[in-house]
Amino acid sequence: MINESLAFHLNVQFLAVNIMRVFVNGYGSIGSRIASFLQDDPEIDVVGVGKYSPDAGVDRAVSSGLDVYVPHGSISKFKGKAAGDIQSALNMADIVIDASPGGQGLRNKEVYKKHDVGVIYQGGESAFGSESVSSFIFNSRVNYDEALGRRDAIQGSCNVTGLGRIIEPLRERYTNDIKRLDITLIRRWADIEQTSKSFPDTIQLTPNPHHADDARVYLGDEIPLYVRSVKVPTRQMHLHIMDIRFQGEAPSTDDIHRLFAAEKGVAVLHGAADTKQIRDFANTMKYNFTDTNMVHIHTEMSASRGDTVQIAYSDDQTGIVIPENHMLLQAMMLQRPYKDAVRHTESLFHMEQRKHILERHFAPA
Numbered sequence: 458m459i460n461e462s463l464a465f466h467l468n469v470q471f472l473a474v475n476i477m478r479v480f481v482n483g484y485g486s487i488g489s490r491i492a493s494f495l496q497d498d499p500e501i502d503v504v505g506v507g508k509y510s511p512d513a514g515v516d517r518a519v520s521s522g523l524d525v526y527v528p529h530g531s532i533s534k535f536k537g538k539a540a541g542d543i544q545s546a547l548n549m550a551d552i553v554i555d556a557s558p559g560g561q562g563l564r565n566k567e568v569y570k571k572h573d574v575g576v577i578y579q580g581g582e583s584a585f586g587s588e589s590v591s592s593f594i595f596n597s598r599v600n601y602d603e604a605l606g607r608r609d610a611i612q613g614s615c616n617v618t619g620l621g622r623i624i625e626p627l628r629e630r631y632t633n634d635i636k637r638l639d640i641t642l643i644r645r646w647a648d649i650e651q652t653s654k655s656f657p658d659t660i661q662l663t664p665n666p667h668h669a670d671d672a673r674v675y676l677g678d679e680i681p682l683y684v685r686s687v688k689v690p691t692r693q694m695h696l697h698i699m700d701i702r703f704q705g706e707a708p709s710t711d712d713i714h715r716l717f718a719a720e721k722g723v724a725v726l727h728g729a730a731d732t733k734q735i736r737d738f739a740n741t742m743k744y745n746f747t748d749t750n751m752v753h754i755h756t757e758m759s760a761s762r763g764d765t766v767q768i769a770y771s772d773d774q775t776g777i778v779i780p781e782n783h784m785l786l787q788a789m790m791l792q793r794p795y796k797d798a799v800r801h802t803e804s805l806f807h808m809e810q811r812k813h814i815l816e817r818h819f820a821p822a
């Protein structure tokens with residue numbers, strides 16, 4: 458029998474080992490979502506969030522129960538609402554989730570190094586050359602185990618995350634039968650909350666998009682993946698149009714739909730004629746931030762002809778990376794086995810349930 462004080466000591470030890478102190482640096486589309494979900498995780502102590510502009514986001518964070526940390530030289534601009542400066546937050550944190558605008562993570566890297574904290578960067582950062590913040594890009598469906606115990610990682614961008622969720626099951630099922638994957642990414646211009654951001658009335662071309670290079674970091678250089686990308690004036694998700702070319706005759710669309718019906722984080726939908734219908738349904742269901750946190754196959758767009766299967770899927774630009782950040786935290790900080798991490802992430806995000814609800818709502822006629 459262990460006596461009460463030893464039991465208390467062990468319990469404190471257990472808590473001390475398992476509670477992660479996380480600082481979310483940046484409170485925009487991604488940072489605000491991550492911070493909100495982490496607050497619901499009993500294993501996580503959210504140190505606070507980093508804010509750089511003294512705007513309405515500060516009050517939103519404070520009223521959500523978050524401490525706001527700001528650059529040292531700007532504290533007075535935040536009129537008594539800041540809990541301290543960024544350095545003090547980093548002193549308290551075991552790990553920082555950098556949710557700054559793309560490219561800013563690179564500039565923050567030196568500060569993080571000085572504080573010797575673990576860092577998760579987001580997909581706007583680079584894994585290559587002199588701009589690299591980390592050589593590792595995470596996709597929980599593909600390389601979870603490689604993230605165990607890491608001190609730095611990039612959570613792939615929304616489109617890069619969606620690519621892994623679709624390509625890995627295809628690769629597992631069809632292995633060497635896949636000859637090439639050609640993808641056209643149709644990217645949204647802004648996020649749902651960015652109502653004041655206006656769009657130009659045009660389709661913007663994206664020369665040399667980063668997505669295939671990023672996906673190759675976790676899928677491997679041998680993946681025959683070709684991506685082209687354009688940007689269109691909408692806030693309602695990204696759309697990927699994918700041609701999967703096989704060595705011989707392509708499988709049927711039913712086979713492909715069955716494959717994805719068995720995948721977490723992929724909803725197989727019928728009758729969703731546009732991406733907004735899905736967002737609107739998520740809003741009706743009161744999903745946090747109107748996110749589904751997944752990709753959605755639009756089955757009416759599927760076709761199998763000769764050696765090629767064509768599919769189209771929409772990618773919840775803001776939501777898809779949030780459970781991924783949570784998985785990555787568990788891999789880096791707790792070295793938790795994949796299945797246990799999935800279970801814990803599921804307890805916060807309820808993605809299985811959401812998938813079933815979406816698939817029931819958008820069911821075959």
Ligand SMILES: NC(=O)c1ccc[n+]([C@@H]2O[C@H](COP(=O)([O-])OP(=O)(O)OC[C@H]3O[C@@H](n4cnc5c(N)ncnc54)[C@H](OP(=O)(O)O)[C@@H]3O)[C@@H](O)[C@H]2O)c1
Pocket residue numbers: 482483484485486487488507508509510511514556557558559560561565579580581582613614615648774775778
């Ligand atoms: N939006 C998406 O759909 C999406 C999806 C996947 C990945 N990502 C990636 O996630 C990252 C964040 O994107 P986002 O869309 O959330 O951007 P965002 O909405 O523009 O928010 C950026 C946040 O970073 C803060 N910030 C400004 N300077 C900073 C600094 N020096 N250090 C830390 N934070 C700073 C800003 O603070 P203030 O507001 O106080 O100025 C703002 O809260 C990017 O790498 C992006 O590529 C975005």
